Amino acid sequence: MKKNIILAGVGGQGILSIAATVGMAAIAGNINIKQSEVHGMSQRGGDVQSHLRLSDKAIASDVIPKGKADIIISVEPMEALRYLPYLSSDGWIVTNSKPFDNIPDYPDVDGLLADVKKVKNHIIVDAEAIAKSIKSRRSSNIVMLGAASPFLDLSMELLEEGLKQIFGRKGEQIVNVNIEALRLGRKFTEENM
Amino acid sequence: MQKLLLLGDEAIAQGALDGGMSGIYAYPGTPSTEITEYVQRNKYAKENKIHSDWSANEKTAMESALGMSYAGKRAMVCMKHVGVNVAADVFMNSAITGVNGGLVITVADDPSMHSSQNEQDSRFYAKFAMIPVLEPSNQQEAYEMAYTAFDLSEKYNVPVMLRITTRLAHSRSGIDLSPQKTENKLSLPKDPQQFILLPSIARVQYRKLIAVQPELEKASEESKYNQYFDAKNKKIGVIACGLGYNYLLENFEDIEIPFSVVKVSQYPIPRNYVEKIMNECDEVLVLEDGYPIVEESLNGFMKNDKVKGRLTGAVPRDGELNPNIVAQALGLTDTYGTDSPTSLKGRPPQMCKGCGHIDVYEALNEVVAEIGEGRVFSDIGCYTLGALSPFRAINTCVDMGASITMAKGAADAGLIPSIAMIGDSTFTHSGMTGLLDAVIEDSPITVVISDNSTTGMTGGQTSHAVDRIFDICKGLGVHPDHLRTIIPLKKNHKEMVEMMKEEFAYNGLSVIVPVRECVQTASQKARAKIATKKMN
């Protein structure tokens, strides 16, 4: 098993909790992991990405080579497109449809989604709507993780274990709502693949 | 035992704790901050009272660490690469004093300048000071190096540098731990004069440092962190330093590397391996995540056709390494996805909604538009983002503290008034001494200390300046009539504009301190409060 995953978003959008969940899941499943993330200046509303690498063999580089990502998971559509140089020819792009517009010249959203659709394997999710349906707007990032989960080669049990470890401190209710978000995200992809 | 999932930074902190460290000293700086933060959160560290409070700046941090070493205990000091410039005086001289308890300087360099003003390579400092460097190629090695570096330091009586770069600092991996070592006991240096660098003693100490160099070379040659991998193909050999080795391996995931490789992770450069590869191979490619320091050493002054690297264009002259660059340098098939669409827009970082610095810039811009542009000397922190649109409010950002002193110099030259814009943490880091210069000459400048009561840019660490700025300014001799404060909020905009106009017009030194807590730390505190309420 070997998966190269790029997580994309904007500083403050919570991609690091997606990364942390997958990290914990991998450790629980005894899978090797490397996960590099951006700290510092870009976290102030700039573009941020995290490279996540899973393998049953040793992993060398902390960053994924260009052209070798299996999946791009993005919590907003423009950032999904920023990492196309990294996506392998049969890779998947899984993105939230709702833009995060904090710049004066944010491009036309329909145009961005059309560009996402040019990638052979793509899933476009309205993660906000799904998160709202379970009254947990803050879980939209975990909805995205759920939507990408069919491509990760990690069992749902492991991912749920990861959520327990990451959100356990915040109480059972938060864990449960995130588990629900994960399942609904996955359901969306399974129905729309 | 299950592995611990740790950032490279955290692996270093855990390694140092397991290696018997008694104290860590640091001033925050990306990408080094998480080392100290890990120790601050760590249960063992709390129970054993391992020192981990922040220092005012990198110089005070390193001096305290040296003091702990003097007292026989193991100490680490951490900083980002430019922090070494601030600590350079004690850094260079600590190589002459040597150590008592093990002393490790962990420096996180930032090639590609993800969050920095430059991409200087700290290995030059270590070479300058003639001390060993450990440069891990992955997180596990970072852990082990932090664990054993104190031994190395004590064995050869020199400080040791542990050098990492951004990608290793901020990437997580599973770490296997080693058994806990006990802390050193309090003990005075055996030689009572070792730390007295009067010229007569310093000369003796310096000769000791020179005399230990061959032993350090030998230690490098025998180090398990340096390795020689022999292969049949002698057309090309590779010297891979630190993370460069990691990126090399990435290109040979499923096959054996067909040419000879020297892995360099401990310096001085291991002469045995380097001589061998230079003698045996037609060409030698040097991979370094930083400046071409090894490449240049091999070249010598006379150009040498054999050595390839950043100086020959085989590897780009600047910026960090990555697996694709290594593939290109070795002539391997490189991979690439597709170009991003041209509609894509850049997304630069920006100040947060509601940030007090924004209110300060709105007032400042209004006044500067009247008195003429080009006179705002700024500093390093979140407020530096005021350089970008829509504010475009500042004219300089050079090094921490430079706002006040550059404004003073410009005023000396006749640019009156000149304005300094500095944050609270930067002020106590290196603004105070510059302010004293301005007090002494009553320089016609206005210093705006935009106080958000935290070290914001690096993630909200406690600021030494909290509740102290006024006393510090008064104590340094700022006249109370020209030491003013305001809450930077929209409703106070007019008042702030008036205050600035008055003080800019005053022909002498004035200080304005807008005070309002950082919106990030304020909301973190509010959330923590709600969480504890729920628990109770």
Ligand SMILES: Cc1ncc(C[n+]2csc(CCOP(=O)(O)OP(=O)(O)O)c2C)c(N)n1
């Ligand atoms: C010598 C040096 N040390 C550390 C840093 C990293 N650094 C950049 S900005 C900053 C924080 C500044 O805090 P403050 O002045 O209070 O401004 P704020 O970000 O809170 O607005 C730090 C620690 C640096 N650039 N140079």
